[in-house]
Amino acid sequence: MTARRGLRLPAAVMRLGVRQLGGRCLDPALPWPVQRARLDRLARASPLPRGTTIARQAIAGVPAEVVSGRAPAARRTVLHFHGGGYCVGSARTARGWAAQLSARAACRVVLPEYRLAPEHPYPAALEDARAVVTALCGDAGPRSLVVSGDSAGGGLALAVLLQLRDAGRPLPAGCMLLSPWLDLARDRRAVPHLVRRDVVLSPGWLDACARAYAGSSARAGRLVSPLRAGHCGLPPLLIQAGTDDLLAPDAELLAASASAAGVDATYTRWPRMWHDFALQPGLLAAADSALAQAAWFVSAVTSGS
């Protein structure tokens, strides 16, 4: 419907490419530094719209990238936590998505480089995340801030919200979760058809990440696995997931639990899409559709600010 520039690849072609990523980068047999380096190299392939500016700055002592599109950035800010199982990934993995969102929703997108496991296990990432959220809330006010995250970043975003809620602090205007990893204690091998269909994640890699981040005892804690917490009192949620994703049940269970708790949860499911497909706008039509929804969500929840 809307004018789209550039080439969109057929989903089947993208799927093949993404399978390479799964196999070559997110392999529990590889040392963490190798996985991180390979993932960064891959992330460079994702196109940035013309006119994007990227500034590096420290927010509350946490290094971050601030991405702004060509559209004049309004006061509104999206704080996005990148994915990577708490062990790999960087601002670069979400940069393409952030740039497109910034242009579509006239907002700046902050991508913090929170500390990664296994060098810095739980609660290091959460502490960094909370420090950044608190700083940004103080900057622009919580009503113009949307917190977001993909994969493990989604778990981090939700955990921060729960912390703020429990502390009685003002909450951001909304929260977007893209293919979020919300339960580190769940046995992913229990759903064999998802194991078969997922082209990005493997139960073995998720296990390795969970072990590195939270050891084996703390995995079911509510700030490590925020799906296991109560969800009442949260701001509006946008939950996006593909159906061919090992983590699809997390998105679905959160949607059910949050809306049962009276939270305004918007959950959309993309048939035959893989883990974190939403990070590939500009290449994949389904990701464009997800981005349009994210831009709508950001505008809708911050429009009163």
Place this chain on the structure above:
Amino acid sequence: MPYRVVVIGAGFGGIGMAIALRRAGIDDFVVVDRADDVGGTWRDNSYPGLTCDVPSHLYSFSFRPWHWSRRFPARDEILAYLRALVAEHGLGPRLRLGCGVAAAEFDRRRAVWNLTLDDGGTLQAAAVVCAVGQLGRPALPDIPGRDSFAGPWWHSARWNHDVSLAGRRVAVVGTGASAIQFVPEIAKVAGHVDVYQRSAPYVLPKADRPYRAAELAVFDRLPLVRKADRLRVFLYGELLTSGFVVSPRLLAGPMLLWRRHLRSQIADPGLRARCIPDYVMGCKRVVFSNDWYPALTRPNVELITEPIERIVRDGVIGADGTARAADVIIYGTGFKAAEFLAPMSVSGLEGRRLQQAWQAGAQAYLGITISGFPNFFMLYGPNTNLGGNSIIYMLEGQIGYVLGALRALAAERLAWIDVRADVQDAFCSWVQSASRASVWESGCHSWYTTASGRNTNNWPSQTFMYRYRVRRFDLAAYRVMPERPAPAGTSAA
């Protein structure tokens, strides 16, 4: 127990939906209709001379060709077709007639629609398919003194068969698609007919005639021949539609046809001049008739283009002060087409009312779903009317789409689906931008647009493009609610 589906309306849309549900093995449904019989607008309208503007081979469901007796089907034959469909598919027990729906309210907690019926009864359903059409509620003009008329008067869609028009003076208000058909019929019996015209219609010749026995034998024995004729009519309709949505220049052929039709049927240059429309062809509905122009030339018929000033006890007074006596007034003034679903009150998520959502004019994603109103589907909804092709072709696409949605609800174990606000907005801005190039927004006043000129009724592209868009249900365009509650143990705070 709530029904799985309630279908509102037992016209072409409702019956088609019911058949599709049956065929898909969904038996837990009911079709309600406010009237005591099936047929929708074909049941409501019974004026003399009522036939369909679309040739019979195209004005039927693709899955059920019919032994039509004429090129253009008459009202009774269409009703017989619908009744035969009801009988063939055993839909009788599924019909609840004489039962209008006053209100529909979505209960988010239970994920059901609560329907309040006109008689105070209630129905519950997981999904609602609203097939009430666009042309169900007659529109009467706001002419001063309308109710002071002493004689009988009626709207063409509520024909009064008890009053004989033989030898009487009849005033007809309006020259739209209905008046075009009934004026030639009543002119044969009435003493005098005054026809009040606001703007002249484009009248194209109607290639109507009964099929010969030999032709019918060929159609019945070689179904492909009937199909080929269906395709021929469809392609002609697509050509007309292309003229409406792409460029009026494509209408050169139909314009030539209309000019020759007018010239050959009306010799008097004065009368002919008053029959020339002052807008681009297609901006208002194009009509087909061989006896409209000849009727106007009858000595007992007068075409009046002077506006009506007011109506008095015994007749009509024109703006120029001329009073014309009338025994009977018949309004052929069309329908409240812009008020989709009215007077039904519909409220969705967070108690949002449809009237509010549609303040600036009705809109829906693909004409089928409305953001904020989960599991609520419309057939022949906003922007799915056509100026040049068969609505049944559109209905079949919509029925397939709704069926896809119902299947997805079951297969994906979803309590409800609700079209994404951003998807609906993007669709509607496309509709509006595409409409700007169409003849409907070329500056006439018609029932296709709102008072401000926004196209709320017509599909602004070719018909096959619509079928392409609805070819399958696109779950990713919806926000969904999983059916099962969070399993125990995960929600303990």
